[in-house]
Structures are given as structure tokens and as C-alpha cells.
Amino acid sequence: MPATFVVLSPNHASGQRKQTRGRSFKLSRVASPNRQKRIQVTRACDWCRVHRIKCDNNYPCQNCHSRQGHCSRRERSKTRTLPSAVREIEKLEERIRQLEEQLQNPTKPVNDGSLVPAFLPSEQRGSKLREGVYSAGVQCAQRRQWYGLLSNFYYISRLRSHLTIALQQPQSDCNMQPKSASQVFVSPTSSKSADSSLAETALSADLGESGSYLTPTQEDYFLSLFWESYHCTFQILDEGEFREHYRSLWETSSPTRKSSALVDIILAICMQYGLAFLPREDSNSEPKAMVDGNDATIAGRWYYHRSQMLLNSQLENPTIMTVQCQILTVKYLCNASYQNMAYSGLATAVRTAHLLGMHLEPPADMPREQRELRRRVWWTLYCMECKTCMKLDRPWSAPFSLITCQLPADDRQLALISGSNFASYGENLTWLTYTQQITKMMLAVRTVFVAFADKCGDVVASNSGRGIYTDPQTLEDCAIFLGSKMEVVRSWESQVPAGMKTKRKNDGVALSTDRTMLDIELYAPLWLQRQRLMLELLYHNLLMNLHRPFICFPSTLATENDSSTPLVSPSQSVFSNATPMTESHTRLCIEHAITITRIMHQVLTGSDILSGMHEAFHFQWNATVSLIGFILAFPLSPLIPEARENIKNAITVFETFGRHFAVGASAANVTWNLVAKADYLTERFHAQLASLELQSSNTPDLLHSYLGTLTVDNMNLAGQSLDFMELMNFPMSGTTDLGFSLDPFASSEQFFSGSINPDDAWVPNQS
Template sequence: MFTTFVGMTASSTVSSASASGGSSSPHRPRQKKRSQVARACDWCRVHRIKCDNDHPCSNCKSRGRQCSNSGAMKSTTLPHAYQEIERLRQRVQELELELELPKERKADNDKTVHELNTQSSVPPGTSDERDLDFQVGGGRAKRFPEGIYISTARSPQKTWYGSSSLFYFIGRINTFLTSALQETHSAHRMLPNSASFLLDAPTTVSGEDHSQGGRLVAVPTDDPVNAGDYLTPTQEEYFLDLFWQSYYTSFPILDELEFKEHYQSLWATSDKERRPSALVDIVIAVCMQYGMARLPGVGRGLSAASRASVNDNDATIAGRWHYRRCQTLLSSQLESPTISTLQCHILCSIYLCCGSFQNMADNACSLAVRTAYMLGLHLEPPQTMPRREKEIRKRLWWTLYVLETKMSMKLGRPFLLHDSSTTCSLPADDREIAMLSGSSFAPLGENVTWLTWNLHNTKLMLAARTAYTAFYDNVPNTSNVCNAQSITERLEAWLKGVPEALKTKRQNNGAPFSTDLSALEVEQFTPLWLQRQRLLLELMYHNLCTNLYRPSISFALARAPDPLTDRAAMKCSAHAMALTHMMHQVLLSTPILAGWHEAFQWQWNAAMTLVGFVLAYPQGASTQAARSAIDLAVAVFENFGNSFAVAASAASIMSDLSAKVDLFIVQSQGMHGVAMQLARNCEESGDEGLINGNSTAAQTLDGPLRFDDENAAEITGVLAQSIDIFAAETYNDLDWSGINSNFSDQWAFTQQ
């Protein structure tokens, strides 16, 4: 501004001199007025010369200097300056954290041998993976998204499952077995032969050979609304009655009186054929799937291969015609959905999940979520609405919340429902609303009704989701990698509120919801629906605990013991064993869970977790108990296998994995024996280089051991003493080349 002022003064002086009539100076043309400059560049301002708005300015351009006038808007006020400082400070923090994360990931990867080809969830060709560590527009760091791309259906197209999913854990087991046993394994061989491997949709396959590449393919079917493929009125009545004693008490999303009135109205014009109804069709489909699976001895007398083969009579796809007609009828309701539309979407997701159609079930659940938002169920119902209607809306919303939370955690995918957008309160469970719902179940005392189970099941899912989010939504560090204490505190706080009427008693003073493996005391005269509610609540509790603690199971061949991680892994195994023991007793002695598909899926999840635990801890106090629980799981699968093929396939897979687990245990015992023999030899010869206090020999070995023929013969003799469950030819077929090459690391692993 000083330069500009001087220039204006000089110009004014010249004009005054001309006006006074001075003849000594020649006539000069009037100068063009210079454009105003808000701020001169640094160089012009220092030298107090005129500057312009060019970028760079003409003075700097003519002198070849670097002009500070870049054209960018600068902070001209104090608030702007504070905002710029805060922005720069936040950006520095982001960049520092971004530099630290790759170092932590690399250190973690160096410690483990499981290296999935799809550690990153970013498909090839996308932007830098590190960009996913931060929320868009914010600076809060999130956990790096791990996962696995795997084909879980007949199509070769692979889909993504997150790190909390069982598919990801199976991938880790597969990679470890390939490395430890020096054999080639396929993760697909660890997936049961469900209908999802054969069909695009829960429909049917032809008896003719339509195989492609060793897999059956679906063949075109007739119009799904063909009435000739449906049930008679008497058969429909049977399956509808089955619904009120099974799924209705676990998913209270219907009003019994309203549904029965609606069903009767469909027969108003004919007594031979009812009018189409999407809701009635999907209820019948769900109950046909459950009812066919609970029939005793369907697969008895068949070979193992026949029982494990999915055909058009399999229970998991029973009711497929009703499901398909429901889908056809729902297509006309998508633009103007109703409460009935939402009920259909929820039941469709349940039907598909029980049929092992993982991605289809996820899609149906997402449709239900969007429909619920369209209906405004996430908001608190108006006060003017009748209480009966308000409570059914609340139960619908929170049942969907539980379903979507289970689905997302099971598949390792982001949640669709969020607490921040929800104002709907939890549903009531008092006697008045239990009677208003139209059901005739008697109260259970202690202010407990048939709706109380749904309330506590919802609270359990809220507690588990809080622990899940705390672990997976943050960058891994020492405080949340295996924060078993935090998980335990949240779930124990929930457990304190569970009434005694919803707990299954134990024999010999055992504690419900514990891992003491005490036998159940099943009350003989308790209604079947209440017995099932009690068992489902406790089984869900153990299943969630198993999943929350499972990331602590590490398949590193050589690592230092970590008390925090090891304790969490032990808890994971304890809950998986508790679930297996409960399932074994209930299935083999009662009909409570016969044909219950979700219970089978929980058992499959627990069995695969136990396999991983035994591989990670082949030498430990709880290894033998976990290995025995795997045998109980096989018996459970064989029992379920009498009803549907996927369970028979699971029994076959688990038997094969059991043999591999035993082989690995023998190898680890052999390496342990060899190490002890070497230690004794060193101690006798006075060699203190290998024996030093309580440290392991592996910590002092400088390189891999070299075995000549004499040493190999000695090792063979030591190993032979520990092998008592395999034939001699099995032992001779073992490939010890992998063990000889890195003996020290593998022996150190067995000392944990």
C-alpha cells in the first residue's frame, strides 16, 4: 500500500505542474491508471516497487525471480489463519499415521506363515490400499480390511468375505496345512456340499446328467406360479401350525390373529385353491424346510456318498416353489412396500440362510433393511398409534437389527443398520403386550413371557456388536488386538440381566452359560418352545464368544508366547467346546433342535474353530479336550446328516480334517521328542551352548540342523516311540524334508 500511495502522489504532482503553465517540460500523455493490487508479491513489497496481478508478476518475470504471487487464496484474517493451521496439523497427523501402518503390517506378516493371496480387500487395479485406512473427510483411523475372495457357489465367480467370517478362517487353516504338512490343499475341500454349490436359486435340479466341470448345474424350470407344484389345504395347515411352535417364538414378527384372519380370507372364493399371498407362501416355505429336516431317519440306510449328495428332495431346498412364488408376488410391492412386504423379506432371508445361500440371504436382508427405512421403523412410533401396532413395529425393527447384525458379523461385511439413525426403543415383553399379540402362550412367572427371550436376544446382539465394533473398527495395537477382558466384561454385564426362566439348568451344580462342560438338565414337562428358546439363547452366546475370540488364534510356526493372546485363544476354544457338548447331548437325547438349520451352522463354525485351535496349539493342556470335542462334532453332523445332505458332507470333511490334525500332532510330538533328546545329549556332553537356563534350544541355534544317516536313524527311533495311532506305512510315507529344513522354528513352535 505504501508503494501505491507514493505512486499516486507523484502522479498528482505532475498534473499540478502542468496545470500551472510550466513551459520548461514537454507535454506528456496522460498515464493509464494502474489496476489495484490487493497484496504485492514478496519481492516487490521488499523493494517498494509497483506490482501487478499477473502470476508471476511482470517485475519477477523480467528479472527471472521466483514470484510468491501464485494466485492461491491466502489467509487474510485471523480466523482463516487458525483454520489453515488446524487443517495442516490434522494433515500432518494423518501422514504420520499412514507411515506407521505399513511398518506394523510388515512386522505382523513376518511373524506368521499364513499369507493369503487376498490379504487386501482392494480388487486389482484400484487405488492405493492405504487409502482405505481412513474415513473419507475425517482423520479417525480404521482397521485395515482383510478378507478372502472365494467361490461359495457353483459359479466360478468369487465373492469377498471379511476377516471375521469362517471362510477367512478356513483360508488361514488351508494355508497353514499346506505349509505344515507339505501337501497341496484346497479351501473348497473344506466347504460342505450344500445346495448353493449346485443351484443358482433354491429350485431343483434334473435327474439327468447336466454336469459341467465336475459340478451339477441348474436346469430351467417351469413357471414358479404353477399351482400343481404346491401343497393341498391339509398339508398347508400342517406346516402353518408348525410355524407357531418353532420360528414364531424366535422371530416374533407376525401377529398370530391377523395372520390367521388373512389366511382364512384367501379361501373365501374357493375351497380347493387359495388366492396367492406372498406372506403365506414364505411362511409355508420356511416351515417346509424345517419340517422336512426334522423328520427322523430320512437318510438312514444310505451310503455316506449318497447322504452327502444334494438332490431335489433335500430338506434345505424344500418349499422352493413357495419361495419362488413369494418372490414373484413381491415384485409388484417394491414401489409401495407395506409391513407385510418387510415380513416377507425377513423370512426370505431366514429361508435362504438355512439353505446355505449366503449371498442371496445377505441380499434379501439388505432389501429388508431398505424397506424398513422406507416404512420409518427406525423411528419411535407415534404416541397416537395403538400399543399393539407400536409393539409389532418395534419387534420388526429389532428382529431385523439382530438378523442383519448376525449376517454382517458372520460374513465379515459392513453393517447396514446403524445406531446413529435409530430412535426406536426396545420392544416390551410384559404380560399385557404378550396377550395383545394374539398368542396363547402362558406366562412363565417372574414377569417373564414368551416375548422376553426376544428382548434378551436383542440385548445380547447389542453387546456383541459393541465388542465386535471396538475390535474391527480400530487400527490394531496392543490395547485391542486381543482385548479378551473387554469382551468378557460386556457379555458378563448382559448375562447378569438374563432371568433364570431363560436358563437351562445343569447337572451336578453346573453353571448355565459357562464353559465347565457340565451336562444339561432338560426339564421333561417344559413346553418345547421354551426349551428351544433357552438352548438357542445359550448356543448363540457361545457362538458369538467363539467368533469374537477367534482372531487370537495364530498359526505362526515360531513365535514367543503371548499371555494375552493365548488366554483369548483358550477362551475361544472353551466356548466352542461348550457349544459342541451341548449340541451333542441335545441332539442325541432330545428332539428340541432336530432339523434346526441354524444350530447346525453354529456347530460347523465351532468345529472348524476347534480344528484351527488344535493346529495352532498342538501341545497344550486343553488340546486333548479340544480334539475330543471334534469327534463329538462329527457325531452331531452325522445326526443332522440323516435329515439334510450338507450336514453329512460336513461329517465327511471333519473326519478327513481330524486325520490331518492327528498327523500334525504326531509330527509336533516327534519334534518335541527329538528336541528333548538333543537337549539331554548336550547336557551330558557339557555343551552349554544349547542348554542355558530355561531357554529353549531353538533360541540358540544359529542355523538349520543337518541330519546325516546316523542322526536320521536316531530321530526315526525317537519319533516311532510317539506314534501309536498310525500304521507303520503311514509313518514311512511322511515327508520330513520340510521339517529338516527349518527344524529349529518348528520345534520352538511346539514349546508354546
């Protein structure tokens, strides 16, 4: 039977074979010598298949390797035969049988990791156990939020648990946190209560009337506040471009301007800032701690609401202005204490920035001022997410490994063309230096935070999920690890320009915890003074949070019949002997908290540099709960008198803020409440120690049996050394004057008798 063959010249190259295609001849079949059977290939790569040449099983194949091109083969192919397919089916059937047996046997736990699809790469799975806590006191289980081990909320939950055990009374959330707008209203634009049902809050926005918006003159006033306040720390706008944009909105015959999401959100945060300077209507009486619709923290909410409506229409085709609006939206929510909304808003902003490629290096053909503006916008967003994620100890939305955008520059030439009229200050300092230094600091602290969080995750995994507070040595290992990672933060501190640091009096060291007073430069511009103070406050706040997990709260395993067993233990003596690094981190945490309080007290009582800065209030509250926790955990520490003195200063700071917004007054009340409880427990503890001293001479083993009943955050203290005489010789005079004088031998049941709400006994009179 005749066959058809394609005739090719042996001298032709493979690229010239197209010329011979289609030429066919009728030839008789010619016998050819037997050739070796070719190796079976599952599927040729794309390049070999297109060019119809022989491929192989290697990756890359020989042809792609020779031409140094991309090969579409992902891995070495395996021959697919019927026996191999049968073996694969049998393996899967056996796996199904095992899983069915596990589901039928409830006593045998199901390994969740085995249910993960096998094709999911192992590095994408959660390999570390992360300890955390769900928010308490929420009636609806669907509303409970998760906070990680290193979060502020987790620390407060440990403080609450300790007080619940020590006072033998449940502690409510309302007496552990100041009353903010997020605890009163379901959203900044709603009058619905935060405790409303899900159905009631489905449509929760209250649309504003025309009277809720500003006149053109009022708009000009509040917009001018932006350049005096936020622009020096949020360097994401070109002032000249914005003014031109705002002017274009009025180029109509209409008495009102065109809508602009950017203008609206700037007006919203400037109203928050501006109204925080004004005294509240009830300032003639005691500051009220109840947030209402006129509170400064939610001022401008109608502009915020309109801005969000306009932003929603830009999400499909965003611009850099969209990202700028989203950053300022997050700032507005943080000021109003809507931290979960801010966390979600950050994720949206990061995705929008990714869509625009802002995490990548800007194109080289773009003007320099535009390239640097993109860098500043991206790194400002990234720093905001770092602060929020570390505060809540929740996952990041911006993976650092994908970022190629360089840090923003801060030279004089760039400062002159960046649209603002801020003058340079010093040789190596411009108004743009702040963003660069904040970014470097956040990257350094983030490096330590991520490493420490991973270490804690390893500890939790090795302890079968029991956490880092299982025993003192486990906590000490974590403390040693954290100490070994702090060098990167010290390196950042050493390179900060001198002009970015607030000087100290009496030869004090800037950015230190040496207790020296600030030497605020009298003739320095306001923008520079704010940059210096916010940089230092943020620095101390971040480091305080890193060291704070090592504050361990004492508790007991006392039985119900043994009501006289002490509920506070001298944990600082245990740590000083057995776990020196744990004690060192605890001391550093309190020193940073004291420094924050001293700075806030000096600045707020002597100037208005930080007036209206809501973030400064959050710094002070964070420092205050650290000081209160330290007093409860270490009642015999030499730092106790200084810690108590600074709590007095913190209350003064809160009362100063309380004259302008309600959450400040509420924070002062909560602080008084917690200090009163700390005083009660401290006096009871010292009375019990005095009783033990009288009995110790007759019963030498009494103290050891006493320690055997104590735990510190579930750590058994039996066998730990304790210098009893050293504890008893500690001077306590003048250290309990902040709270109420209580009978130290009275039990918590007697103390709370006759009180409808246990917490009412601790709350000072509010009006």
C-alpha cells in the same frame, strides 16, 4: 433528472412496509451526506432475501440469530473477487499437473486418497484399513467374494493355508467345507450347477409344475408347524391377524387360494423344518453327502420362488407385511446356506424398513400392540443383520446412529394382546422376553465387535497393511484391547432373567463353560425350552467368534532341501510365556466351542427340541472348525484330550443331522478328513521333538536354532522362551485315536504317492 423514491414512514415497522409499496412520487434529487460503503455480501440468506433486509457474513446471520430461526447459510461467506478466482484456478492447475506426473511415473505409487474429491467430508472416507480375504477356488474372477478378518471364512482360509504348508500339498475347498446346496445349485430354485458360467445362470429359475405345490390339507399341516417352531424365536407376526389373512385367501369359489407372499414363504421355511424330521430315502445305508433336489435344506423352493415374484411387485409400495416376508426369506436362505443371497436380502429388508420408518419410534396414536409389533419386527431384522455381518465381517446396512426405536416390551399385559396363546412363565418372563434379551445381547456383542474391528484396522494401517499376525506383541496388544471391552457382555449376562436360562446339573452355572450337563426342565413348555437353548447357543457362538482370531497356526520357512524341518510348532508355550492375553482368548474360544458341542450332543441324543433347527447345525460346524484349528495350533495344550473327545461328539451330531439332510453327512466326512491330517502332523511333530531331545545334550544350541526357523502365522519365534522338558513330559497316550496311524517320519510326498488327488488320501469311504 427526476428520480423515483418509495416513501416510508419512520414509525412503520418492517412488517408494515407492504402497505407503502406502489406509492411513488416525482421528487427532485436531493443531495444526501456521504455514507460509509456497506460491506459486500456474497449472497443473503433465504429469510433476509425474502424480507429484503440487510444480511451479514455470519452463520447464523444476525437477523436469524435474533429471531432464533433457521438460517440457510452453511458457513461464513467469502468475498468472491477476480484475484481470488485466479488463485483458485492456479491451485487447481498445479494439482492437475501433479496428478499427471504421478500417472506418467509408474514407480511412484498413486495416493488413492488424494484422488477422492475434495468436497467429500473426511469422516465419510474409509480411514481404516480392513484386512480380509477373497474366496479361493473360483475360476471366474468376477465371482470372488470378500470376507473380513473376523469372519468364519477368513479363519478357515488361515487353516487351509497352514495345512497347505504343513502337508506340502494344496488343500481344495471341497475338503475344507461341508457340501451344501449353495455349492451344488446356483440358487434354491435352479437345477443349474453352481459352477455354471454367467451366461448359463442368467435365467436359472426352474418353474414348478402344479404337482410341486401342496394341497389345502398339507398347507394347514405345515402352517401349524410354524407356531410350534419359528414363532417363538421369530416374533414378528400376530397369530390372530395372520390366521384372518389366510382365511380371507379362501373366500372364493375357486379350489385354490389367492396368492400371498407371506403365506408362501412361511410354507417354504416350514417345509424345510418339517422335512428335516423325516429320514432320508437312503437312510438304510451310509448317509450320503451329496445334495440333490429332494434335500430338506431346499425343500419348499417353489413356494420360495413364488413368494419372491410376489414381493417384487410390492417394493414400490411396501407394507409391514413386506418386511415380514423379507425377514423370513433371509431365514430360508440361511437354512439353505446361501449366505451371500441372505446378506443381500438383508440390505433390501433394511431399506424397506427405513422406507416405512420402522427404525424410528412408532407413532403415539397407534394401538399399543401394533407399536410393539413394529418394534419386534425392526429389532428382529436388526439382530439378523448383526449376526450375518459379524459372521462375514462385512459392512452393516442399518446405521445404529439413526435408530430411535425403543426396545420391545415383554410385560404380561402385552403378551396377552399380542395374538398368541403362550402362557406366562414366572414373575418376570413371558414369551416376548426372548426378543428383548436377544436384542440386548446382540447390541452388547456388536459394540465389542465394532470396537475390536476398528482396533484391528488401526493395527493394519500402522503395519503398512501387514495385519495383526505380524509379531506376537501386536497380537497381544489386540488381545488386551478385546479383554478391556468385554465388560458390556458380562453386564448383559448378569441381567438375563433366571427363567430364560437353562439350569445346569451339579450346581453348575447357566450360560457358563464349566462343562456341567444341562438340567432340562421336564415340564417346561416346548417354546420356552427352545428359547433357552437358542439363546445360550447363540451366546456361546458369538463369544467363540470374538475370541477365535487369536488361534495362530504354526508354519515354517523351511527350504525345499530341508524337508525334515518340523512343520508344527509348540505355539502354546510361546504364548503362555510371552503373550498371556492371547492364550487367554484362545482358551476361552475353545471352552465356548466345547460347551456348544456338549449342549448339542446332549440335546440331540436325548430329545427333539433342536431337531429340524438348521441354525443349530451351523453352530455345531462353527464350533468344530474351532476345535480342529486349536488341535493344529496347540498340539501340546492340556485341553487337547478334551478337544478331541468333543470332536467325536461333534461327528455324532453331524451323523444325526446327516440322517435328515445331506450337509450333515458331508460335515461328518470333512471333520474326519481334517482330524486325520491333524493326527498325522501331531505324530510327526512329536517324533521330531523326540529326535531333538536325543541331540540336545550334545548340541545345546540346536533347540534355539530350531525355534529360529519357526513362525506362527508369520510371527518369528526366535528368542522366545520354551521349556523343552515340560513339552516332552506332556502325556499323549489316547489323544490320537481319531485318525489314522501313520509313520511320523514319512514326508508328505511319500504319504501322497500314488494318489491322483492329494486330498483323496484323507477322505474316508463315502457312499
